[in-house]
Amino acid sequence: MSTDFAAEGRSGATSAGHTSMSRLILATSIGNALEFYDLVVYGYFASTLSHLFFPTSDRTVSLLLTLGTFALSYLARPVGAFVLGSYSDRRGRKASLTLSIAMMTIGTGMVALMPTYATIGILAPIGIFLSRLLQGFSAGGEFGSSTAFLIEHAPKRSGFMSSWQFASQGASTLLASAFGAVLTGMLTQPQLESWGWRIPFLFGMLIGPIGLYIRRHIDETPEFERTERSASPIREVLATQKERLLVSIGSLVLTTTANYMLLYMPTYAARQLGLAPSYGFIATLVAGFIVMVLTPFVGHWSDKVGRTRIMLGAGTLFFLTIYPAFMFMNAHPSLATLLAAVIWVAVLKATYFAPIPALMSDLFPTRTRTTGMAVGYNIGTTVFGGFTPLAVASLIAATGNNLAPGFYLMLAAVISLFTLVWARRRLNAH
Numbered sequence: 321m322s323t324d325f326a327a328e329g330r331s332g333a334t335s336a337g338h339t340s341m342s343r344l345i346l347a348t349s350i351g352n353a354l355e356f357y358d359l360v361v362y363g364y365f366a367s368t369l370s371h372l373f374f375p376t377s378d379r380t381v382s383l384l385l386t387l388g389t390f391a392l393s394y395l396a397r398p399v400g401a402f403v404l405g406s407y408s409d410r411r412g413r414k415a416s417l418t419l420s421i422a423m424m425t426i427g428t429g430m431v432a433l434m435p436t437y438a439t440i441g442i443l444a445p446i447g448i449f450l451s452r453l454l455q456g457f458s459a460g461g462e463f464g465s466s467t468a469f470l471i472e473h474a475p476k477r478s479g480f481m482s483s484w485q486f487a488s489q490g491a492s493t494l495l496a497s498a499f500g501a502v503l504t505g506m507l508t509q510p511q512l513e514s515w516g517w518r519i520p521f522l523f524g525m526l527i528g529p530i531g532l533y534i535r536r537h538i539d540e541t542p543e544f545e546r547t548e549r550s551a552s553p554i555r556e557v558l559a560t561q562k563e564r565l566l567v568s569i570g571s572l573v574l575t576t577t578a579n580y581m582l583l584y585m586p587t588y589a590a591r592q593l594g595l596a597p598s599y600g601f602i603a604t605l606v607a608g609f610i611v612m613v614l615t616p617f618v619g620h621w622s623d624k625v626g627r628t629r630i631m632l633g634a635g636t637l638f639f640l641t642i643y644p645a646f647m648f649m650n651a652h653p654s655l656a657t658l659l660a661a662v663i664w665v666a667v668l669k670a671t672y673f674a675p676i677p678a679l680m681s682d683l684f685p686t687r688t689r690t691t692g693m694a695v696g697y698n699i700g701t702t703v704f705g706g707f708t709p710l711a712v713a714s715l716i717a718a719t720g721n722n723l724a725p726g727f728y729l730m731l732a733a734v735i736s737l738f739t740l741v742w743a744r745r746r747l748n749a750h
Contacts (some may be wrong), residue, residue, distance in 0.1 A: 323681060323738070324698060328620030330493070334337060335382050335430060336383055338664060340489040341474065341481075343538065344469070344470060344471070344474070344481075344538070345481070345484045346534060347353045347417075347469075347484060347534045347535050347538045348417065348466035348467075348470050348485070348532075349422040349466070349484050349487070350421075350488070350527065350530065350531035350534065351382060351417060351420060351424065351462050351466060351490050351531050351535070352420065352443065352462055352463065352466055352470050352485050352487065353430070353488035353492045353527075354424050354425070354491070354492075354524060354528060354531060354646035355424055355455070355459040355462050356456075356488070356492040357488040357492035357495060357496055357524050357527070358367075358424070358427070358428045358455060358521070358524050358741075359455075359459075359495055359525060359597050360492055360496040361499065361500075361520045361521060361524065361747070362431070362452075363580070363584060363586075363587075364496060364499075364500045364586050364601065364604075365368045365499070365500070365517050365520075366386045366587055366709070367386075367587060367590070367597075368387050368512055368517045369448070369517065370382040370385065370386040371513060372377065372436040372437060372438075372444075372450050372513060373386070373434075373435060373436060373437050373444050373445050373515075374386050374389070374437070374584045374699050375437055376394020378455055380717060382388075382715075383529075384710065384713060384714065384717075385445075385597055388538070388710055389445070389449050389452055390412065392451070392487065393452030393453050393455060393456040394456055394702040394705070394707070395453075395456070395702065396452075396455075396456035396457040396460065397456045397457070397459055397460040397698040397701060397702050398419075398460060398695065398698050398699050398702055399457060399458035399460060399696070400456065400458060400459065400461050400465065400694075400698065400699040401460040401461060401478065401691075401694035401695045402460075402554055402691070402694075402695060403419055403457075403460070403461065403691075404416050404419065404457075404458075404460055404461020404462075404464075404465065404694065405461055405464045405465070405553070405690045405691035405693070406552075406554050406555075406690075406691050406695030407419070407459075407461070407548055407552045407555040407675030408461060408464065408465040408468070408630040408690035408691070408694075409549070409687060409690045409691050410549055410550070411464050411551075411687055412540050413469040413472070413528060413540060413541055413544060413690065414466055414535065414538060414539075414540050415440055415570030416461050416690070417462075417465050417466060417469065417535050417586075418531075418532065418535045418536055419458075419461075420458045420459070420462045420465065421458075421462075421528060421531045421532050422523070422528070422532055423454055423455075423457065423458035423461070423537060424455060424458045424459065424691065425525060425528025425529065425532070426454060426525075426530055426574070427451045427452070427455035427458060428455065428521055428524045428525045428528065429521075429523070429525040429528075429585050430447060430448075430450070430451035430454070430511050431448060431451045431521050432452070432518050432521035432524070432525050433518075433533060433549065434447045434448060434578045448750065455506075459698075460694060460698045461690075461694055463485065463677075463693065463697045463698070463738065464483060464689070464690040464691065464692075464693035464697065465690050465694070465699070467482050467680070467681060467692045467693055468541070468544075468651055468681065468686075468689045468693065469541055470482050470484065470485070470677075470683045471677070471678065472542070472543035472686070473522075473541050473542075473686075476545070477620075477623060478623065478678040478681060478682075479619045479620065479621075479622035479623040479627065479675055479678040480616060480619045480620040480623055481619075481621075481675035482619065482678045482681065483615045483616050483619025483674040483675070483677065483678075484521065484615075484616060484618075484619075485619065485677050486615050486670075486673045486674060486676075486677070487612050487613075487615040487616050487619075488610045488612075489579070489611065489615070489717060490607075490609065490611030490670070491610075491612045491617060492608070492610065493582070493605070493607060493608030493609065494495065494605055494609050495608075496520060496608075497601045497602070497604045497605030497607075498601075498605055498606055499519065499520040499523070499584060500520075500601035501514045501598050501601035501602055501605060502602075503517070503520070503596045503672075504597045504601060505560065507594060509697070512705060513550075516521045532563045533636055541686075543686055544686060547687055548687060549646070550566060550687040550688055553687065553688045553690075553691040554691055554695075556688050556691075557688050557691050558685070558686070559601025559714060561684060561688065562682075562749070563746065563747070563748065564683040564684060564692065565584040565692060565696050565698075566697060566739075567683060567696075567739055567742065567747065567749070568680045568683060568692065568693065568695075568696025568697065569696050569699050569700040569703075569739075570700075570735055570736060570738070570739025570740075570742075571679065571680070571694070571736055571739050571740055571743065572676060572697060572700035572701065572704070572705045572736070573633055573732045574638060574672060574711070574729075574732045574733050574735070574736035574737075575672050575673045575676060575736075575737045576667060576700055576701045576704050576733035577704050577708050577709075577728070577729055577734070578638070578665060578668075578669045578672075578704035579669065579673075579705060580705045580708035580709055581665075581708055581709075581712065581725055581728075581729060582604055582607050582662065582666070582669070584708065584709040584712055584713070585600050585604050585607075585662060586601050586603075586604060586727070587602060587709070587713075588600070588712070588750070589603065589658055592650075592654075592716060592722045593649065593650065593653040593658070593722075595654070595655065595658065597655060599655045599658055600658070601658070601660045602655065603659050603662040604653075604662065605662065606659060606662065606663060606666070607665070607666035607669075608666075609628045609669060610663065610666040610667060611666055611669065611670045611673070612653060613672070614667065614674075615670045615674045616668040616673065616674070617674075618674035619674040620671060621674075621680070622674060622675035622678060623678075627675035627678060627679040627682075627749070627750065628675075628679065628740050628743065628744055628748040628750055629750070630671060630672075630674075630748055631672050631675055631676070631679075631740055632677055632737065632740050632741075633671075633737075634668050634734075635670035635672055635733050635736055635737045635740065636737065637668055637736040638665075638668045638672065638703075638729070639730055639733035639734065640748055641735065642665070642729045642730055643723065643726035643730060644671075644727050644729065645664055645682040646661070646667065646722075646726035647726070648660070648725050649661045650722050650723060663681045672736075677693075679743075679749065680692075680693045680697065681693060683721065683747070683749070684742050702743035704732060707729070711728065712724065712725045712728060715728065
């Protein structure tokens, strides 16, 4: 494969005899799906939540407070990555996966059942903020543990297996968008603010126990069991694998920024384009379907031709076309133009997205794999992902330019493309 660590511990057969491939994918992807579902739902209902939990006389300030809470909760993700990633490398992938999904379920349930500001005053936004912190902490260890679990069970198909991590995010977007489109289309605004917004969060809370049950009945990976444990995975990563960590972060910038721009799209469509709120949900529903279906095919393709070749092509196309896509939407605002732009972004995102878990896995040895991936992934998503909706809303408010998101995404593409070229030359990443 592409790096010095790529072949370590990968000579054995897969463990399909112990656990079926479909059950492995379900067990690991359900947690990642729940994590992303909760984040997407929060972003989609940001305007409603801003009225209920962060009321001010200025609608823009209220929305920025809601998105700010969304962004600040991401500060807990790197902490969760260090704690749960290290726990996974010392105690096992299964133990970490079970713990993270239990905490995710509690965080989602807190939002679903939280009384509003009108009922309990300042305790309401504090409660929402604490639920976001718990969600962020638990999500911090999810990606690294679940990706390592999939790859170590099926090392010869690492691109395909790990791509289901992001395919599950597409499924989450699809489901969350369906809730958004149905609820905003069928309920009045008073009904939505009274009880309708709680429905998708309650649904997410019910997914957690299913995932917890499945994860408690899966086998640990053979590769982890035969690997000597690191006494301090965190110290080892920071002392000897800093360059690999930076490559993980940089390669993720484009895809995580695009991810959360899609999450913000319903708000953008309503506030900047003047379209019906349901149009934004329809567009992101289509995007979720594309990511869900296309990602595993690209993951399989990356096993054949390599990771960085595919990512460089998709990233270059993204840089060249994203600004014209925003110009097109703003010049001719309609459901058709919105769909055209979002579909194009979703195709490029899925193509760039799919090889990343396997690429990141190849960068680290088994003994520090979860820690390295978890820290790299969560620093990247914290700095460049979680703050994207807030940054985009602030840029538009400060400049009055509806095309500001295009420039933001172009900058993200430049950072990731530079990182991939660096990885190919310095780390022989392919």
